Amino acid sequence: MEKMLREAQISITESIAEIDGTASFEEDAWLRPDGGGGRSRVLTNGSVWEKAGVNLSIVYGGMAPQALEAATERSDGGRPTPGPDGKVPFFAASLSCVMHPRNPFCPTMHFNYRYFETDGGIWWFGGGQDITPCYINDDDMKHFHGSLKKVCDKHDPEYYPKFKAWADRYFKIQHRGETRGLGGIFFDDQDSKDPNEIFEFVKDLSNNVVDAYGPIIEKHRDDPFTEKEKEWQLMRRGRYVEFNLVYDRGTIFGLKTGGRIESILMSLPETARWEYDHQPAEGSPEADFIDATKNPREWV
């Protein structure tokens, strides 16, 4: 898993830099004081992306029980055995990424694939890829969701519907009753098949990241836009910040395990905006978008 994620980080960032055409990824390696470390690759000031980061994190050691709770959806944390220091010995390999383009017609994209192990033979895979446009484009959504469905279907016909619904639940900004974006797939705690089978599924998804996202960017990178559309994008980025700081499991896990702050918060957009009580005009594309976040749609 570590080897696969290391290679995926390089190949994904190379493909994305090629699409951007101007900026390249800068690399930072970091060590976690309590065990392990990682490598962040961050692109800033691109012609397509204002900020794109892909973070590899291979961490291990002892984990506080409340951090473990943030790392899994199972309320019992998978019943691992804490060590004599009250901490749970663990190993986690994770590749996570957020890319925020400039053009309001180019969606933000996030993915994360991860593998966890705790003492006592407990292990699980988690991950997913999701998309956050500011406007609805049905063709784009058919492409993105269709691309994920194709990989899912190859491994298990139950995966796509199950993991698509899971993403709609997971990426919900509960205090708004809105999803962060237009979904994708999300799964956690996968341990009920042979680990090699699940690994192959996660590997195929990792290799599909750019195919699912890249064509949408190529299509819209030069779309003209107005100042109002840009402001709308920044308000949706505000929602992105709300989700990540209040609900995102990866962010909370990172902050609680003493992860590297700049790598964890790399997911935040370069700029975000909050207008008091902003309400899109009835019948506008913005109102249609809000509707899709309140009532998740099927795209394929």
Next chain:
Amino acid sequence: MEKMLREAQISITESIAEIDGTASFEEDAWLRPDGGGGRSRVLTNGSVWEKAGVNLSIVYGGMAPQALEAATERSDGGRPTPGPDGKVPFFAASLSCVMHPRNPFCPTMHFNYRYFETDGGIWWFGGGQDITPCYINDDDMKHFHGSLKKVCDKHDPEYYPKFKAWADRYFKIQHRGETRGLGGIFFDDQDSKDPNEIFEFVKDLSNNVVDAYGPIIEKHRDDPFTEKEKEWQLMRRGRYVEFNLVYDRGTIFGLKTGGRIESILMSLPETARWEYDHQPAEGSPEADFIDATKNPREWV
């Protein structure tokens, strides 16, 4: 308390609108489905302030125990008795405010004064006022902290040192090891004096809000600034968002008790910025500011 806060909301917003000179406060009344309601007064697009909101909230009914935990620093929540529905009957009157000016040399200001009651004769006062500049100006800090100290000293010589230190602890962005701004006073769970005495203290502080803050704004409202200084301000606003969404007790309490989202998140700035791994140059005013957030200073 409710009457005093209602009057303070009007007089503070009138004084602030007068300083702004261009924009006025717009008023929204709202009802909380489970009991009570409030009145938000929000100024946007001012010549001094890009966003300033003062929110009065008079809410009551049953509160979930985890919401009560967010409303007090006492880990036992003051030992109130839950009703037959598992909820704690409560009453809370609160006036809270955040004002974000445009000019990077004009600090953001926040205050909150509140009174809580739960069943069984349990009551307490909380509150405070604090300031968040982006650059250090010793005279401004002497004025602001001095103004708070004067009101505190009138009531109890132990108040200012105790509540100043409490603010430095409370307004800490734990994952950064930085305070949000340059402090002020903060207190919670005040119940060990006669309630009328504590009420008079809170009333004097409420009446002092504009005296502590206004002169600093009048002094700097037309200070020239560069684009770099504006960007630095937006990055500090990013920190403001991090504190409010991850740690702020009022925000968490509001989101958990089903408060009115737009009134709770009124505290967020109009725009905020996150640059990957931004490090101010050694010896710069920005580096000095960061130092003051990592090592809180005494200003009076």
